[in-house]
Amino acid sequence: MKPITRRKLFLLGTSTTILALGTHQVIKKLQSSNNNFSNKSYALNSQNIISSQNGLLETTLEASYQEVPLGNQNAYLLTYNGQVPGPRLEAKPGDKVRIHFVNNLSQSTNLHYHGLHLPPTGKGDNVFLEVKPKEKFTYEFDIPTKQTGGINWYHPHLHGLVAEQLSGGLAGLFIIRDQLDEIPEIKAAKEEFLVLQDFFLDENGNLLPSNQMPLMMGREGNVITVNGEVNPSFSMPENGLLRLRIVNASTSRFYNLSLEDHPFYLIANDGTTLEQPIELSEILLTPGERIEVLIKGDKNPQSYQLVSLPYNRGSMGMMGRGRMGGGMMGRGRDNIENNGPIPLATINYENSVSPLNLPTELMPISPLPKPQTTRQFSLNHGMSPGVGMAFLINGEAYQPNTVQTQVKLNTVEEWEVINTGVMDHPFHVHTNKFQVISRNGVPNAYPTWKDTILVRRGETVRIRIPFEDFTGKTVYHCHILDHEDLGMMGSLLINS
Numbered sequence: 001m002k003p004i005t006r007r008k009l010f011l012l013g014t015s016t017t018i019l020a021l022g023t024h025q026v027i028k029k030l031q032s033s034n035n036n037f038s039n040k041s042y043a044l045n046s047q048n049i050i051s052s053q054n055g056l057l058e059t060t061l062e063a064s065y066q067e068v069p070l071g072n073q074n075a076y077l078l079t080y081n082g083q084v085p086g087p088r089l090e091a092k093p094g095d096k097v098r099i100h101f102v103n104n105l106s107q108s109t110n111l112h113y114h115g116l117h118l119p120p121t122g123k124g125d126n127v128f129l130e131v132k133p134k135e136k137f138t139y140e141f142d143i144p145t146k147q148t149g150g151i152n153w154y155h156p157h158l159h160g161l162v163a164e165q166l167s168g169g170l171a172g173l174f175i176i177r178d179q180l181d182e183i184p185e186i187k188a189a190k191e192e193f194l195v196l197q198d199f200f201l202d203e204n205g206n207l208l209p210s211n212q213m214p215l216m217m218g219r220e221g222n223v224i225t226v227n228g229e230v231n232p233s234f235s236m237p238e239n240g241l242l243r244l245r246i247v248n249a250s251t252s253r254f255y256n257l258s259l260e261d262h263p264f265y266l267i268a269n270d271g272t273t274l275e276q277p278i279e280l281s282e283i284l285l286t287p288g289e290r291i292e293v294l295i296k297g298d299k300n301p302q303s304y305q306l307v308s309l310p311y312n313r314g315s316m317g318m319m320g321r322g323r324m325g326g327g328m329m330g331r332g333r334d335n336i337e338n339n340g341p342i343p344l345a346t347i348n349y350e351n352s353v354s355p356l357n358l359p360t361e362l363m364p365i366s367p368l369p370k371p372q373t374t375r376q377f378s379l380n381h382g383m384s385p386g387v388g389m390a391f392l393i394n395g396e397a398y399q400p401n402t403v404q405t406q407v408k409l410n411t412v413e414e415w416e417v418i419n420t421g422v423m424d425h426p427f428h429v430h431t432n433k434f435q436v437i438s439r440n441g442v443p444n445a446y447p448t449w450k451d452t453i454l455v456r457r458g459e460t461v462r463i464r465i466p467f468e469d470f471t472g473k474t475v476y477h478c479h480i481l482d483h484e485d486l487g488m489m490g491s492l493l494i495n496s
């Protein structure tokens with residue numbers, strides 16, 4: 001990892017200026033379409049956490065359009081309970097969950113519980129549900145006893161509106177606590193959560209409409225926030241350990257994470273713990289993915305910058321630059337330059353503690369048995385009848401009333417996910433996690449469970465997936481959510 005000078009970072013920090021587009025009519029239109037704007041104020045718990053009590057997590061979650069503080073300005077965003085990110089939910093394996101969801105948006109929406117092993121039907125993790133404006137729906141499910149501790153998150157998942165609603169701010173953490181939190185070194189570490197989001201805003205804090213963005217590439221915002229703040233500070237206990245628990249809740253932006261002068265010790269991937277910590281100088285976190293890292297406070301006690309390093313996720317050539325879907329698109333192009341480090345957060349050394357070592361053993365991972373079936377999923381884009389330019393899996397764009405893949409409960413399958421396109425695609429499967437077997441034929445360096453895996457252009461990734469506990473229709477899709485909305489999703493029917 002190359003050292004990053006403070007001066008360079010400062011310059012980069014000031015280059016993230018907001019493009020003034022002067023498109024008043026478009027903004028007015030957006031405001032009038034969000035006519036449910038409310039000035040309701042919410043009683044904010046200072047820590048913004050809702051935890052289960054006596055085995056029950058019960059809460060109201062209201063989606064609404066609100067004015068909220070965002071970084072150094074106010075912005076008009078889509079919120080859960082008036083907050084961006086939404087409240088952090090916390091439960092334990094075996095807990096009951098009852099979420100009284102209220103839709104006060106001007107569009108239909110719903111909730112997906114990314115990373116939780118839940119029924120994909122009924123009042124569970126049902127992405128086929130539509131909660132219309134002004135309607136309420138009570139989600140009710142049990143966290144399985146086999147759900148392991150880790151970072152999960154909730155966000156809207158109504159096909160066609162996912163990217164728009166997520167990029168408006170709708171996302172929140174759903175943390176499961178268990179034995180992972182009891183490993184002595186991890187228990188002693190200082191815990192911080194980082195929700196990474198980006199927003200495409202005008203100079204007054206209004207969301208810019210999607211017809212200004214290169215949707216084929218996947219929209220990226222001009223304001224990057226961590227927990228709703230721009231470059232917030234976190235304290236690091238000198239000699240101690242800092243446990244950063246990070247989710248990429250952006251619609252399309254990849255974060256190539258690096259901390260000045262410090263390696264990361266990766267302890268968990270998505271919602272699942274690794275067997276041992278793995279030392280890494282950079283970690284690429286694609287949309288939907290989560291990581292947990294430990295950082296050793298063993299350097300000079302000063303401030304260090306957490307940054308996102310440049311990463312090229314491919315391009316659509318001319319198409320990504322505004323030839324598709326309207327001439328305005330090119331003007332709203334990503335104006336956070338991707339050719340240098342982007343500051344995300346500052347880590348400040350603080351009070352010294354007695355020295356803490358890294359844990360050596362975390363959680364065992366049993367390899368899955370040999371698969372009964374092997375399938376291929378090829379990711380690309382192209383023309384689709386009746387849709388136009390679309391993102392495709394095995395040559396097909398998502399169609400709501402057909403089932404693309406059928407599997408049998410209590411079987412294990414191996415899926416070969418092949419990217420034959422020109423852009424990277426993070427592939428996410430709902431309901432059941434998978435183990436990563438190989439990338440381009442090279443076995444994965446360490447055993448790991450995941451629910452979202454990056455398949456770079458030209459790559460083939462093999463994953464092994466057990467279908468357990470729940471039958472019914474669920475989905476798999478690209479987690480660049482504009483690609484998902486533009487067809488890169490398939491439905492998966494799990495039969496008994």
Ligand SMILES: [Cu+2]
Binds near residue numbers: 424425426478480488
């Ligand atoms: Cu994609």
